[in-house]
Amino acid sequence: MLRMVMLTRVIQEGLPGKRHQGPAEAGVFQGMIFEKLRLCSMPQFVRFVHDLMPLKKYPDLEIKDLRFGTIPVRLYQPKASSNTLRPGILFYHGGGAVLGSLRTYHDICCHLSKETDSVVLAVEYRRLPKHSFPVPVKDCMAVTVLFLKSLNMYGVDPARVVVCGDSIGGGLATLICQNLVDNSDLPKIRAQVLIYAALQALDFRTPSYGQNMNVPLLSLSFAFYCWSAYLNISPSWKSTVLKGAHLPVEVWEKYRKWLGAENLQERFKKRGYRQIPLGPLNEAAYLETNLVLDVQNSPLIADDEVVSRLPEACIVSCEYDLLRDHSLLYKKRLEDLGVPVTWHHMEDGFHGVFNTLDMGFLYFPCSTRILNAVVHFIEGL
Structure with a gap:
């Protein structure tokens, strides 16, 4: 745990104002700057660094x-x-x-x-x-x-x-x-x-998402970036997806037998788990994101x-x-x-x-x- 604290501190000191980022995400953050400047894409920058x-x-x-x-x-x-x-x-x-x-x-x-x-x-x-x-x-x-x-x-x-x-x-x-x-x-x-x-790729509301959203080396923000880019889904749907409002109630009921938190041992729900209520369906989001099924x-x-x-x-x-x-x-x-x-x-x-x-x-x-x-x-x- 001490190494985890040290790792987080090193990254925080290297990136002022950017908390809870791991080394991979530090490279991602720097790559995004280059991407905004239209010098190269973020993935290209990260791979360039890795190839060194x-x-x-x-x-x-x-x-x-x-x-x-x-x-x-x-x-x-x-x-x-x-x-x-x-x-x-x-x-x-x-x-x-x-x-x-x-x-x-x-x-x-x-x-x-x-x-x-x-x-x-x-x-x-x-x-x-x-x-x-x-x-x-x-x-x-x-x-x-x-x-x-x-x-x-x-x-x-x-x-x-x-x-x-x-x-x-x-x-x-x-x-x-x-x-x-x-x-x-x-x-x-x-x-x-x-x-x-x-x-x-359906559910961002299981206990581990809430418990570990800011843990290096994979934060919720970076995970959602990867999810939306990999599936060609607009990142603007983030708040909708995090509330589960991108899928109909009948879909959640269908897959609850496999995805529901009741399938997890109680010990995995003790550490600060708070159940996120399901938001009302956003039909436009569903039409764009249903490939997660x-x-x-x-x-x-x-x-x-x-x-x-x-x-x-x-x-x-x-x-x-x-x-x-x-x-x-x-x-x-x-x-x-x-x-x-x-x-x-x-x-x-x-x-x-x-x-x-x-x-x-x-x-x-x-x-x-x-x-x-x-x-x-x-x-x-």
Whole structure:
């Protein structure tokens, strides 16, 4: 918790008048200034800064930059020979389709490959500002299908292919599993690893949104920016969406069985939870935002018939995460339908903490515990 306080203080001192922003959001704020000046877009600025970061070397791994079709990917393979086929991990990075890249997730992928003795394929799906929904989904699907068709080329065991992602990447990993559930022409996905995944785009009123709206590294303001930009929805609907007035009452009633706060354990509602009353329907907002009901944006509300046939899951949630309840609600859905779930809840964790794995003085021990939990799960498959 002391590191969290220090992190917040550093950012506040660096950005006068901008409270509760993490390093990612600091870059976003600076990028928005450049965007207003019409020098470059905010995502372009953030990626420029990230590309200046040096990459650590991992002598035990062979790392290749490739293209699957037109989509950039990075392949990580242990150099040591193996008498058996290795597990394969498809990794979809987070960042709200604004931040995140092969470069910023390089260390995480190296650790996953090295510590699980796996072949890791990281996907550089197209992102904002040029590409919004459904482009990232299509890119990840295309790479996944091509990889599954060429496992023998990379020495991957077709019975041990795992999809993995954090934040929006976790949501993409879930979609991949759901979209392939009826595909009998490809090897089956063995497991899904979802690290504080973004799993629904309907509801901003669950307890974690109120409890963690100002916690680094994902504030409510930045989350809504990503949501509206990714879905091509006007950000002017913010107050309407936060009150739930963008969807009809019958929609809320339909999905309450999966989204309602009553599906959460009481301990997750104790810390300052205040139920937000549903606002009256804004018909214009509904017409513009109803694509949030597409399961390609909200895999948490997929039909039981689909969810019940998904592979076993490893779910990591963090207490101080705006999206915490996504993981908790999806965990319950999977368990209720008989899908095995290994759950790790980080009581001291926050959204984006996994990326501090090799960040020196900004490192949080929680990131290592997440890595260890994921490694242990994959080794046990």
